[in-house]
Amino acid sequence: MTETPHGDAEGFRPHTSHWGVFSARMRDGTLEVKPHAGDPDPNGIIDNFPAALRHRARIAQPMVRRGWLERGPGPDSRRGRDEFVPVSWERALDLLAGELTRVRDQHGPGAVFGGSYGWASAGRFHHAQSQVHRFLNMAMGGYVRSVNSYSSGASSVLVPHILGTYEDLTKRNVSWEQIAEYSEVVIAFGGMALKNSMVAGGSISQHVERGAMERAAARGCRFVLVGPLRSDLPVEAGAEWVANIPGTDTAMMLAMVHTLVTEGLHDQAFLDRYTEGWPIFLRYLLGETDGQPKDAAWAAPICGIPAEEIAALARSLHGKRALVVVAHSLQRAxxxxxxVWMGAVLAAVLGQYGLPGGGYGYALGAIGYYGRRYNAVPVPTLSQGRNKVADFIPVARIADMLLNPGTTYRYNGQTRTYPDIKLVYWAGGNPFHHHQDLNRLRQAFARVDTLVVHELAWTATxxxxxxxxxATMTLEREDIGASSNDPLMVPMHPIAAPYGEARDDYAIFxxxxxxxxxxxxxxxxxxxxxxIEHLYERTRAALAEMGRPAPSFAEFWRSEGITLPQMEDDGGELxxxxxxPVADPLPTxxxxxxxxxxxxxxxxxxDCPGHPVWLPRQEVPQGDTPLFLVANQPATRLHSQLDFGGHSTGAKHRGREVARMHPQDAAARGVADGDIIRLFNERGSCLAAVRVTDGVRPGVVQLPTGAWYDPADPEEERSLCVHGNPNVLTRDVGTSSLAQGCTGQLTTVEVERFEGNLPPIQAFEPPGALPMAAE
Known part of the structure; x- marks a missing residue:
């Protein structure tokens, strides 16, 4: 089926992304983009597309690593250092089919790890994670999968034990509409940074967070940011900033609860009716079990906040429609x-659960589809089939799995065994962005027989x-853009022809x-x-059943998108x-x-007892690494996607990612604003430009993730990353035996001014390639 390409009067055609709906056109060989007209606060990340579309970092044809082509599959330390040989599609697919068959027949599907993290495209059909998992289920009989996410690895395991359905807590509980209308005080531990809520799984047509906070503040709502970075709430919130030491939020919350309880400001009736185990926790809080009351005087030196300030903050919450927010960032440590657990307790002590704009808004602002209404009809979804392999790992434990096959580990009350993986298949993801201790990850990938990657550009993976x-970029194929928490479903028209010989994942599989x-x-x-037409029908039929307008696919495809009905903002389970509580108990x-x-x-x-406790960190600033490093999400791209795009590169300085540090720490090291600095610890080192600002707490340096890993000398085991990827510095350990989540948010480093000639940045240059292989 073909149609005349749809477009507005200027030739712009609709498309969408994880960071916003937009339209685009090619004009005189140049891509032009503009945001969706109905978006009140468009995301500038769409401006990464024009420079990225035909960038030299794009992959033009199938490539096979020289060592694998010459010697066949097997562990190889040359991965990441070797040359590549271009081959035809026929040769590449023949080689790959042969290797997949070998692994399946000799080792079984349990020797295959299906990677893919799910952020490749907002399109519901060309969704790389669904495509690769569907293929592995049908061609291999299944695969070892990962569970949870790098963003919420700890909380997604914990929450079902203590509060019920994780999705309900984050998506159906407290909305931005409620905050704008009802909240009297919002205390945000770790903040609600707009750079995070600007992106969402699937499509997002309206960025409402800034406006909601602005309306709430104008009504008189008080915002309090607890965290080391002032930018973690927007200026529109007019927030008070409590700059605590990173990683000490649990101690601070314990002290606040201690103040409320000892001064009779807690809601005992709520605790009696709605909670389980309060008397056991209370004995710990008052120091009856360990001899240490968790009062403000105890917490003050831990948090770096005066005791009276902690106590006064606790008292100010009493009697208010108070919302406690705990950011994803706090549990990535x-x-x-x-x-996460202690935030739930603080909210319970205040007794505000279930009230509009009150209670516990876990991770509100961490991603664009939290705090929004659900659609009343399903959106298109591609079936992945049935995975006959029961084995899995927590997502952040991939290096552990590859390095330690056959060893055991604890997870959610189970003792599990790491499988022996021979082949890793990755489509739509870049673990050299989101994983920790990249030098260790390099060693892990050297162990497998074969690593297969579908990718549009030469990432480190x-x-x-x-x-x-x-693989094609989203702009080079057609699809349907939709999210279960956004009302606009968008026809994603192809804007440009595929780059070189690129193909979409579906064609490859x-x-x-x-x-x-x-x-x-x-x-x-x-x-x-x-x-695409088949998947659309599910949504169309649901609309028709509701008696709503249900355009045909052809009508949908000619439109700018259709608006789906949404459910009521009813507060969900809580x-x-x-x-x-008797008729509707929580699923705990x-x-x-x-x-x-x-x-x-x-x-x-x-390391995770039966109620929330203060557990000191093993890694704290001292000796050779006296500074905390906060490795948070970037503002100019989604994770590492399109780091070579104009919006991302335009925010770098001298080609490097920009770190921020306090004037006091900079002066002590002879560092000036705009200098290139070297951040280092026992795991590795990287270069970054520096911005000196009082917007970070003293003793803290902040460097966002997502700069493509770029070792100065790939032959060195711990080569300097010249581009500014903080994951050469972060620790690859789990949050605890309960969840085994990612701990990449915090580590410790030292910083020095970089002297001498700056190494060139090669991150976006294609790797060395040999002449085309003979067929």
Whole structure:
């Protein structure tokens, strides 16, 4: 089916991304983009597209690593250092089909790890994670999968034990509409940074967070930011800034609860009716179990905040429609479960759960689809089929798995065993962005027989692959953009022809499936366009059943998008629970908010006991690494995507990512604003430009993630990253035995002014390639 390309009067055609709906056109060979007209606060990340579309970092044709091509599959320390050999699509697919068949037949599907983190495209059909998992299920019989996410690895395991459904807590509980209308005080531990809520899984047509906070502040709502970075709330919130020491939020919350309880300002009636285990926790809080009351005087030196300030903040919450927010960032650290749990306790002590604009808004602002209404009809989704392999790992434990096959680890009360992985298949993701201790990750990837990557550009992951298949960018294919929490469903029109020989994932997997005898099973006889029409029908039929306008696919495709009906902002499980805890208990073991969890206590893991506690960090600033490093999300790109785009590169200084540090710390090291600095610790080192600002707490340096890993000398085991990737510095350890989540938010470093000649940045240059291989 073909149509005349749709566009407005100027030739712009609709498209969308994880960071916003937009429209685009090609004019005189140049890509032009403009944001969706209905977006009140458009995200500038769309400006990465024009420079990225035809950038030299794009992959033009299939490539095979020289060592793998010459010697065959097997562990190889040359990954990431070797040259590549261009091959035809036929040769690449034949080689790959043969290797997949070998691994399946000799080792079984349990020797395959299906990577792909899910952020590749806002399109619901060309969703790389769904495509690769569907293929592996049908061609291989399954694969070892990962569970949870780098963003919420600790909280997504903890929350079902203590509060119920994780998705309900984050998406159906407290909305931005409620904050704008009802909240009297919002205390945000770790903040609600707009750079985070500017992106969402799927599409996002309206960025409402800034406006909601501005309206709330104008109404008189008080915002309090607790965290080391002043920018973690927008200026429109007019927030008070409590700049605590990183990683000490649990101690501060304990002290606040101690103040409320000892001064009789807590809601005992709420605790009695709605919570489980309060008396057990209370004995710990008052020091009856360990001899140490968790009062403000105890917390002050831990947090770096005066005791009276902590106590006064606690008192100011009493009697108010108070919302406690704990950011994802706090649980991306050692003992990350504890601040999430303690935030839930603080909210319970205040008794505001289930009230509009009050209670506990866990991770509100961490991502664009939190705090929004659900659509009342389903959006298109591609079935991944059935995975016959039961084995899995927590997502942040991939290096552990590859380095330690056959060893055991604890996870959510279980003792599990790492599988022996021979082949890793990655499509739509870059672990050299989101994983920690990249030198360790390099060693891990050297162990496998084969690493396969679909990628549109030469990321560090692609450079470490054995078989690299060039994938199209979203602008080079058609799809449907949608999210379960955004009302606009968008026809994603192709704007440009594919770069070089790039193909979409579906085309690649269709040919591979044919070679492996499951072509019909994988494609079901449909072309990509036919799949898109087929997936649209689910939404159209649901609209028709509701009696709503249900345009045909052709009508949808000619439109700028259709607006889907949304559910009421009803507060979800927690609102129903507050109204009637007997008729609508929470889906926890007790049916109530579990301040003490007998289940977790029964696991017997000392690093996550049965109620929230203060557990000091093992890694603290001292000696050779006297500064905290906060490695948070970037503002100019989604993770590491399109780091070579104009919006991202325009924010760098002298080509390097920009770190921020306090004037006091800079002066002590002879560092001036705009200098190039070297950040280092025992794991590695990197260069960055520096901005000297009082917007960070003294003793803290902040460097966002996402700069493409760029070792000065790939032959060195711990080579200097010249571009500014902080994950050469972060620790690759789990949050605790409960969740094994990512701890990449915090580590410790030293900083010095970089002297001498600056190494060139090679991150966006294609790797060395040999002449085309003979067929």
């Amino acid at each position: 050692e003992h990350g479960e504890q601040p 692609a450079r470490h692959a054995d078989i690299v298949l060039p 269709s040919e591979l499936a044919g070679r492996m005898g499951v072509g019909q099973v994988f494609t079901e006889g449909r072309t990509a366009r036919q799949w 609102r129903r629970f507050r109204i009637d 073991p007790s049916g109530r908010i579990e301040i003490f969890s007998s289940t977790i206590d029964g696991f017997g893991d000392a």
